[in-house]
Every structure is written in C-alpha cells, then in structure tokens.
Amino acid sequence: MRTYAMTGGATGIGAELRQQLQAAGHKVISVDIKKGDIIADLSTTEGREVAIDGVQRLAPEGLDGFIPCAGLPPVAKPLSLIAQVNYFAVVATVEGLRGLLEKKKGSVLFVSSNSAPMVAADDSFVQICLAGDESAACAEIDGRDGHTAYAGSKRAVTIWMRRHAAEYAAAGVRMNAVAPGITMTPLTDLVFADAELGQVMKEFGDSVPVGRTAQPVDIANVMRFMLSDEASYLCGSVFFVDGGSDAMMRADDF
Secondary structure, eight states: EEEEEEEEOSSHHHHHHHHHHHHHEEEEEEEEEESEEEEOOOHHHHHHHHHHHHHHHTTTOSSSSEEEHHHHHHOOOOOOHHHIIIHHHHHHHHHHHHHHHHHHHHEEEEOTTTTGGGGTOOOOOHHHHHHTHHHHHHHHHHTTTTTHHHHHHHHHHHHHHHHHHHHHTTTTTTEEEEEOSBOHHHHHHHHHTTTTHHHHHHHHTTTTTTTSSSSSHHHHHHHHHHHGGGGOOOOOOEEEEEEEEEEEEHTTTT
C-alpha cells in the first residue's frame, strides 16, 4: 500500500483519481475546501498551512506521491483567487511537503492545462507569479481577464515544475505535469454556462481531433500511470491528454 496526498479530491478529475488509487489499495489523504480528510481554504496562507500540517500529521512516515489538483476555472471571481489557488497554493504545498516526499522518494504530479501555452512565458502575470510576489500577481490579474488568469497560472506552475525538476530529482523526488484538455467536470460546466466564455469553450470542444471532450477517467488513467513504478524514469515531463488539440494547434512545438 502506498500513501498519497492530494488537493481537490472531492470532485472532477481529483475525485476520479482518488477513487482509482483507493481501489488499488492505496491510502489517499484528501485536502479540499468542503469535503476531505483535511478542510482548508488554499487561497490563504493560513489554509495552506492547515493543509501542510494536516498531511504531516496523517502521513508522518512520508508520502509516495502528492497531487496538487485543486484549481479554479477562468470564470472564478475575483480573478486573483485563480492566482492564489492555481499557482501560489500549489507551490506552497509542494514545498511544504517536500520532506515527506523525500522520505519515500515519492513524486509530485502537477495539473497543468493544454491552455497553458496560450499565454506567453514572458507575460507579466506569469513572470510575477514566478517571482513569488503573490500580492503583485493578484493586483495584476484583477485588471485583466479570466483566460489569462487561468492559462497564465497553469503556464507559470508548469514552468516552476520544469525549473525545479532537476533539484527535486537530486533529492529523489520526481516531478511531472499532466495537461488536460476540456474535461467534463462541475467546474467546466460553469465555464460552459458563462455568457462570455461558454461559446468559445463549445467551439473549442467541437474542434477536438478525436471527436469528443474528455471525461475525468480519461485524465485520471494517465495520472495513475505517471505516479506508478512503470513511470519511474519520467521526470520533468508534461503529458498533454487532450485528444490531439495541442498537436493541432502547435504542430511544430513539442
């Protein structure tokens, strides 16, 4: 039996992955804002500390894996919440749980997005996130738009993973990221219902090369592999699980 911790395990992709890991006989510690083994608001420094302390209490022997899956969609308001949860909470919890991961030579699996490349790496919001200035990042993004908030937060957290992959690997901890396309979850339903972004999402979903949008199980299946021994040589990688959309949009970039 392995011990995993994850944020955002109550619904959507996180819930599916949690169920798959538990069905395989593993212990999964779930952190969520409403339903979980640890209840924490990851948009706040205090909530992140509650999450880290709670996992340390429940897994003193160490972690085989950590999946910071909690995230907010581009329709969340204020937009600064997206920066707080999708980027700063992820980095804070990964850093806070590093010691537990080193104990068992575990791995970290980030949740990126196939929308991440849609915001440039040199975008001011991305760069402020990477500089670690949470208050400045929140002020910056509150004056912009939901797409930049969401895709930019995913771009930033993926760059952070890539920049730190070698350092963590030297300590025995592999870090990778999965980059889903449109996946039918309760949060995605909110985006489809949005007056501004709903039609854009529908059109993008209709363009997926394989002919359908994803279900949580499609993403969780790949994530479960990325956490397994079979993926022990996987390090610093970004897996696009999006039915071919990234290849369609960026055929020459990989």
